[in-house]
Every structure is written in C-alpha cells, then in structure tokens.
Amino acid sequence: MLDLKFLPQPYFLIDLDYNILDFSQVSSELFYIRKNFLDLVDRESQGKTKNILGNLEGRSEGELIMKTKESPYALFDLSVNWNDGRGHIICIEKDHRLIELESIVEKHRTRLAATNLELLEKKELVEKTLFEIKSLSCPFIKLTQSTALVPLFGNLDSELISQNEKRVLEKSQDGGYQEVLFDFNGVGNLTSEGVEAFVALVKELQVMGLHPCIIGIKPNHAFYLNNSKTVPDVPFLNTLSKAFIKSF
Amino acid sequence: MEKAIELSQLLLEGDQDASWELLEAEIKASKDSLYIYEHIITAAMRHIGHLWETNKITVADEHLATSTCDYLLARYIWQKGKDQPISSIGKKAMFLCVENEQHYLGLKMASQLFIEYGWETKYHGPNLPLEYIKKAAEEWKPDAICLSFSILYHAENLRPYIKELEELPNHPAVIVGGRLLSQYEFDRYGSEKTLFHKNLEDVNDWLDRHRHGVKSNVGS
Numbered sequence: 001m002l003d004l005k006f007l008p009q010p011y012f013l014i015d016l017d018y019n020i021l022d023f024s025q026v027s028s029e030l031f032y033i034r035k036n037f038l039d040l041v042d043r044e045s046q047g048k049t050k051n052i053l054g055n056l057e058g059r060s061e062g063e064l065i066m067k068t069k070e071s072p073y074a075l076f077d078l079s080v081n082w083n084d085g086r087g088h089i090i091c092i093e094k095d096h097r098l099i100e101l102e103s104i105v106e107k108h109r110t111r112l113a114a115t116n117l118e119l120l121e122k123k124e125l126v127e128k129t130l131f132e133i134k135s136l137s138c139p140f141i142k143l144t145q146s147t148a149l150v151p152l153f154g155n156l157d158s159e160l161i162s163q164n165e166k167r168v169l170e171k172s173q174d175g176g177y178q179e180v181l182f183d184f185n186g187v188g189n190l191t192s193e194g195v196e197a198f199v200a201l202v203k204e205l206q207v208m209g210l211h212p213c214i215i216g217i218k219p220n221h222a223f224y225l226n227n228s229k230t231v232p233d234v235p236f237l238n239t240l241s242k243a244f245i246k247s248f
Numbered sequence: 249m250e251k252a253i254e255l256s257q258l259l260l261e262g263d264q265d266a267s268w269e270l271l272e273a274e275i276k277a278s279k280d281s282l283y284i285y286e287h288i289i290t291a292a293m294r295h296i297g298h299l300w301e302t303n304k305i306t307v308a309d310e311h312l313a314t315s316t317c318d319y320l321l322a323r324y325i326w327q328k329g330k331d332q333p334i335s336s337i338g339k340k341a342m343f344l345c346v347e348n349e350q351h352y353l354g355l356k357m358a359s360q361l362f363i364e365y366g367w368e369t370k371y372h373g374p375n376l377p378l379e380y381i382k383k384a385a386e387e388w389k390p391d392a393i394c395l396s397f398s399i400l401y402h403a404e405n406l407r408p409y410i411k412e413l414e415e416l417p418n419h420p421a422v423i424v425g426g427r428l429l430s431q432y433e434f435d436r437y438g439s440e441k442t443l444f445h446k447n448l449e450d451v452n453d454w455l456d457r458h459r460h461g462v463k464s465n466v467g468s
Contacts, residue, residue, distance in 0.1 A: 043400065048301045062303040072401045075307055094307070102311070109318070110373060
C-alpha cells in the first residue's frame, strides 16, 4: 500500500461507508483531506457520488464536482474499483484546457451577440435612410400659380406613393393649383403595386378637381401602366416643355 | 413533460432546426412564452441536469445542449417580435450573472420576458464582474437590474452586488433569480428592497403588476 502514496494522480482508498482509509500524496496536495470521501464532493454531486460508488461489483466511473484547495467547484473524472470491501478511487481533474476553451467560446458568443446588435443598428439606420430617400424622391415643386411639378425619382413602388401621397394631396389642395405634372423621367423600375397606388393618387387628384398630367413615360413604364387595372384618363406627354405649351 | 424530454434529446444532439420546429409547434398551439420557457425549455434543461446526475451524459454534452438552447431562445424572441411588434413602455432593465457564474439560460429567459412586456433591455450574460456592471449601470441608468446565480457557492457574491447596485444614484430595483431560490432562502444577502424571484412565473407576475401601473415599493 505504501507505493500508492507516490501515485502521480489523486488516489483514495475507502471502506463501504466511504471513510477514507488512505490516500496518495497528490491527493493531499489537491484536497483538504476529510474523514469521509463525500466531504470532498460538492453537495449537489453527493447523490451521484453514491450512485457511482454504490456499484460494489467492480469498476465504475463518472464526472463529479469536487471541492479542492483551489476551487469549491472543480470538475473531476472519478473511477472506482471495489475489491474485498475496499474501494480504490482515482480522481482526475478535467483538463484545464477545457476551461480555457469554454472561456474562448464564451468570448466568441459575446462578440457574436454584439455583432448581431451592431448589424441590427445598421439595419435600422439603413431603413431610416431609405425612408428619407423615398420622401425626397417625390418633391412637390411650384412652377406657376396654377401648375405644380412632381418629379418622381427611383423605383415606383407602393412605399414611394404611400410615403408621399398625403403630402402631395395636401399641397395640391393648398396652393390653388389646376395642374399637377408627374414627371417619370427619373423613374427606374416599376412594380404593379406601385403603379396601382400611383393610379389611385391620380384619381384622387381628379376627384379634387385637379388635372394631373403624366410626362416622360418610357416604354418599360408604359407596359406597366397599360397593364394596370384602370389606365388613368389623363394626358400623357413626353416632355415638360410640351406640357407647358399645352397649359398656356 | 413529454415535449420537454423530446426537446432535451434534440438539444443534446445539437439539432437547432429540429429543436426550433418543436418550439414552433408549441407557438402554433398558442402556448404563451411563460409556458414555453418554464414547461418546455427549463424542463428540458432540468432533464439534461438529471441525465448528468445519473451519469448518462458528460459536462461536454451539457455545453452543446446549452449553446443550442441559447440559439433557440434568440430565435424565439426574434420571431415573437416579428409576429407581434412590441411597443415600448419606456423602462430599462439590465441582466447579468454574478462573477464566475456560467449558467445563463434562466437569466436570458427572464430578459426575454421583460422584452415582451415592452422593456428596453441590456443582456450582459454570464460571469460579469461587479465593477463592470456598476459602471454600465451608472451610464445607462436602468430601472431594474436582474442578477442570476445557480451555484450555491456563488451566493457569497450576491451581497456586494446587491448593496452597490441598490446604492446607485438612480436606485434601480435589484431582482435576484436562479434555480436555488425555490430551495433556499437568500433574503439575508439583500436589503428590504431587494426582490427575490423563485421562478419565471414570479418574474412574469412582477412584470404584469408593473404594466398595470401598481407601483412597487422598490426603487422609490
């Protein structure tokens, strides 16, 4: 038994009541040696310890939380071998590298969460900017006492109209205008929903007694406008100057 | 409980997609967040703890299950916000585990309940030293700070956290939570103002009372 003192791992010899009968030198370096082996184990691991040690028929093993001189909460791999009413236990501390790896993973996790948040912030910023761009893409310009120009820029989609229709309607009403010229020269792509929303806006203006006029329609625009449920009954002119000649 | 055990298996396999499908089915069955957190997710993680205690799995398996569950929670709250936009109630709360405490899933679920009640939240996760959270709270001025711990030995850390955080200039409400609170009394670590919540139901009740404008005697 004397030789076991010099085992290079923590070793314990216990009886059937888990009393510690002997231990290796490394054990006493690592643990505050108590009378009973269960005293070296974390409270919440005691049930598990009894289960592992309870198999008196031979060898068993498992993970346990043990109280060391360094930490009251250290993870160990425990192996036990029973022979003739004596339990021979080896406790091997889980590799420190595991803890290091855990902390690295944790750092990555935190960073990922932060990056997510940053991305979210950027996304919100982009959405806000997009909203502003859309609002600026439909200016209402007073040309004469009775004529206003509304040049549209970018893609004609439902957002472009829904974001700007209230302003266009209000301004058209306030200024005593007779004609509102929608300029499509700066319009890129159209969507069906955008065209429907635009046609609805034009009709509202007509109901208000105004004369909307559409200028600068390109072939790809015409395709969408013709496919819309109702083509607005308004003059289509290819340039602003023609619209002017028509007006005066 | 059946669903919880099924989820625990999927979490141990690290199967994010199948875990999410299970959760999605619960959402579709109109289960609320409190039910999903307590009776599905917490129950699944408790079962995983039981599997470790009965020597069926190792700590490494638990880590995989935890990180899979972390993903699941993040996706759940994201989906919630998408399905039903939450309007802010103008209150702020911070969440953290005390130093060395690595068990953060309960804390995360609590923070997500706060989000659903319209609170603005900052989730600081596991193992946050006191000086860091003090500085962060001084700057951000939260109405509530939620502390969590799961290891008995970490309860010793509570006293300085509670004392110093309650003494901050804006006197935030300090709420302590964790699985051990349903087993032991920890009142002695706090002041008469400190709130000790035994489970997510307590958290939910508190949030409910706050939403309906009943002033609590904390933080005043």
